[in-house]
Amino acid sequence: MSDGLVPRSLALVGAGKMGGAMLEGWLATGLPGPEITVVDPGVSDAMRALCERSGVVLNPPVAALPAPDILVLAIKPQALADAAPGLAPLAGPGTLVISVLAGKTVANLRAALPGAEAVIRAMPNLPASIGRGATGAYASPEVTDLQRAAADGLLSAVGRVEWVDDEGLIDAVTGVSGSGPAYVFHMVECLARAGREAGLPEDLAMRLARQTVAGAGALLAESPLAAEELRRNVTSPGGTTAAALEVLMGEGGLAPLMEKAVAAAARRAGELSG
Numbered sequence: 001m002s003d004g005l006v007p008r009s010l011a012l013v014g015a016g017k018m019g020g021a022m023l024e025g026w027l028a029t030g031l032p033g034p035e036i037t038v039v040d041p042g043v044s045d046a047m048r049a050l051c052e053r054s055g056v057v058l059n060p061p062v063a064a065l066p067a068p069d070i071l072v073l074a075i076k077p078q079a080l081a082d083a084a085p086g087l088a089p090l091a092g093p094g095t096l097v098i099s100v101l102a103g104k105t106v107a108n109l110r111a112a113l114p115g116a117e118a119v120i121r122a123m124p125n126l127p128a129s130i131g132r133g134a135t136g137a138y139a140s141p142e143v144t145d146l147q148r149a150a151a152d153g154l155l156s157a158v159g160r161v162e163w164v165d166d167e168g169l170i171d172a173v174t175g176v177s178g179s180g181p182a183y184v185f186h187m188v189e190c191l192a193r194a195g196r197e198a199g200l201p202e203d204l205a206m207r208l209a210r211q212t213v214a215g216a217g218a219l220l221a222e223s224p225l226a227a228e229e230l231r232r233n234v235t236s237p238g239g240t241t242a243a244a245l246e247v248l249m250g251e252g253g254l255a256p257l258m259e260k261a262v263a264a265a266a267r268r269a270g271e272l273s274g
């Protein structure tokens with residue numbers, strides 16, 4: 001994050017899997033610990049130790065705190081209703097609220113925290129825990145350019161950030177990248193099972209499938225080539241890969257299945273809003 005975009009004060013509420021990953025990312029990118037306040041009464045020993053090591057202020061009395069420049073909410077969505085009254089002092093008129101709560105809309109967040117004006121909804125995914133996440137984000141119209149740039153910096157600490165202009169698209173983001181890692185893990189399971197059916201010992205099939213997906217993912221991350229081009233490059237006409245792709249890309253293949261899967265996730269994300 002460039003110096004001009006470092007918030008004067010930053011509060012993180014909920015330092016579990018996602019909040020903890022973000023905190024680690026912020027500290028790794030050089031954000032000064034003493035400028036960060038973490039509120040999480042059930043904080044893990046590892047997070048407590050990280051806060052102590054880096055000078056992060058942990059669990060001060062919330063009522064006595066001035067509203068920070070940026071408030072990042074990373075509690076479970078179902079915890080918001082109970083937590084909100086106690087968090088109200090942290091959302092002042094000048095505070096940017098960044099929420100990673102799945103399904104909680106800008107309207108839901110404003111209703112829970114009446115002081116909140118500028119709100120950003122972000123949907124990160126699991127690889128954020130190793131700094132390789134994909135986050136889709138939406139900024140309400142009240143968010144200033146400087147606030148958006150600061151949020152981009154904070155969210156980029158755990159991976160790539162993509163912005164959408166329509167809040168409704170966050171459900172589609174959830175369907176593609178939010179839930180996406182699970183689709184890839186399932187593909188590994190299916191590939192390993194198919195290997196077993198083709199005669200390989202089960203553990204060998206799993207090791208091959210896992211490393212293949214991990215290696216292909218790493219190649220995709222490093223290569224400047226599009227996925228389609230990488231696919232074409234390993235598909236000789238009439239060869240073995242072409243034979244498999246005829247199945248995967250044929251009628252009833254992966255494309256219509258993936259379309260249905262993403263639509264189902266996006267629909268469910270919409271149903272969970274509220």
Ligand SMILES: NC(=O)c1ccc[n+]([C@@H]2O[C@H](COP(=O)([O-])OP(=O)(O)OC[C@H]3O[C@@H](n4cnc5c(N)ncnc54)[C@H](OP(=O)(O)O)[C@@H]3O)[C@@H](O)[C@H]2O)c1
Pocket residue numbers: 013014015016017018019039040041042043044074075076077079082083100101102123124125126178
């Ligand atoms: N994990 C992911 O891959 C992922 C992806 C996208 C979005 N998200 C979003 O990230 C949010 C957090 O998910 P998570 O997986 O990180 O959950 P998590 O590991 O359970 O972390 C939530 C943390 O918040 C704490 N907490 C609960 N109530 C609180 C309160 N009133 N004040 C302060 N802290 C409180 C919890 O403590 P206790 O354990 O003591 O309750 C826990 O340490 C969710 O809204 C989820 O939708 C997560």
